[in-house]
Amino acid sequence: MLGVLRRGYRVIDTYLLGALMGRTTTASFWYIPEPPAVYDAETLDRYEDYRAHGVVSPVYPIDHRQKTAYDLTNSDGIIVLKYPEPVGEQINPEAAFQFALGLHDRFIAGEGDALRDQFLHYAAYFRDRQTEQGDFNYEFDWAGWKAPWTSALAQSRGVSVMLRAYLLTQDETFAVAARRGLSKFSVQISDGGYLGISNETGCPYFEEYPPRPSAVINGFMAAAIAPWEVARWLGDEKAAELAAMAKQSIEKMLPHYTTSWWTLYDHNPETPFPNYHSPRYQIMCVGYLKALSRMFRSEEIARHAAIWEKQLTPLNKARATVLKFVRKAVYE
Template sequence: MNIIQMIKAYGGMVFGKTDYWHPDMNVNIELTAEQVRKYPVDMSAKAEYAGEFDAEEIPLVDVDGHLSYLPVTIAQYALGNYDQWIDTQQPHFRERFLRAANWLQKNLVEYKPGQWGWLNDHDKEMYHLKKPWLSALSQGQALSVLARAYQETHEDSYLETGKRALKAFSVPVAEGGFLALYRGLDYYEEYPSQTPSFVLNGFIFALWGLEEFYLLSQQDEAKERYLVGLATLKKVLPEYQVSYLNWSRYDLYPFKVADIASIFYHKLHIQQLKAMALLTGDDLFTQQAKLWEKGRQSFIRYWLATAYKVRHKLSIRNESSYVPSVKKG
């Protein structure tokens, strides 16, 4: 990938341009811990998919020149349509939501005896991750979809699908799941790389899926996995602080140049922490969100963080194994 290609691929994200893949996702200020309604952050922009569809109107993503199904894109499309359905009560949003939920129900696979998930069939060279692999992000957001589908239809099959998907949250990465350890604490990996990557936004999305699925299914396993992960999040959160910038890190992977969050992901982290504060009542999340908001509002820190992010992208560009190939949904 040359510099021009890199700018085209990452320029908008690094400099904060919003698009379908990277919209503003503000906290749902009506969020409570007792019910499942709109998603914790606003997903409505995901309702109008910017790419191609299959014959059943399920989103397809261009991966290495081939149109493919990405579970995370389909789950986010479903959640976006559900948010729009709640806001507008227009039936076509509900219909789109249920189509995507049904695809997730039909395409959960048993990749090992007793282990179920939505597989990603592409490499993620940035983390030296080879296909196929599960993702706590897509698994968690799929649980959020299935919980809402059950709430809308009262069809038990959605809960049965979700129950199967819970197992992966307790399966170590080495055994095909996405459970890693951070200083002995359980961490659900968006990218289950051999060297843990600890991607913050994906971990938080996974936690929401567990808690929302518990609220609709009353599955103790979902609640236990949520509480264990929540305890980890509280412990690990300070590690994402770039102190001299009041900025966040995207992950904790040991790159030569640390992977500081782009402005898009930094803003997303702030909104996710605001949502966690509403869900838990824990001031830890409020205070961290305020600190990162100070960094976002500082013109100097914003440009220093952006320059650091560009430096990171250039550094991994020079690693021979790094070949970015997939737009993240």
């Protein structure tokens, strides 16, 4: 019982008290909105045929520009998230890549060359620290996992950063880093890769948390972006195969995350209590689905985007918030 109370207080402190008191917490970054940048025929055209619209690199399908308002950085100028002690301030690759993509898209929007330089600083920083196997490692212990650990979500976002750095500079080392970052997407988790198999559907998918596979659907959806981009702008056949696989799997898996009133975050076999999305994450997922439905030309993904968006009623949001809090307090 004491553990439940402690976890409950930690959730309240991170997501509510921190904001009310103006303290920086991990939620200070994760809860900054990230709407879709590709959501209709016009935005898809500007994304796919960016050169025809007079820009040197495509915007990212999810708009992370607001994330660049976050201002806690280390001595290398890379953003850090503030975790509870003893973890403390750490570079979270997924967060850093979102920030970098926001810098890139602000530069593409015409906000100044300094943003290009800052974006390329991020790209070079992580390129130089990428492992020979292609991983962008998390270098801190978390949730019982010992550093270094990895995530398909951070990998995908990092690949998209490397791709754009290549398009901006024509520096082949960035193209190599982009391709290398996808090299383990076809490798099973048991063999050190990112490829999981859904228990519900038997579909292959990209796992956000390989140390504890649970088929996180929003992580898979976001991770599907990089293979599509590398296939299109680097002409990579293996990436094209990964993208086609991801499209088919997402279409088959989505019904298994859709309930009569809300959606599920994952299918964690270790906990019997359903892991519902928070309202903020359901809104984010609707954006992912809108972007992916355009990129993959998928009516099935578009259909689920409409269903999930329709579920965002005030009553459902309140119900999901309570259930999410209870689950975090009991199981996390």
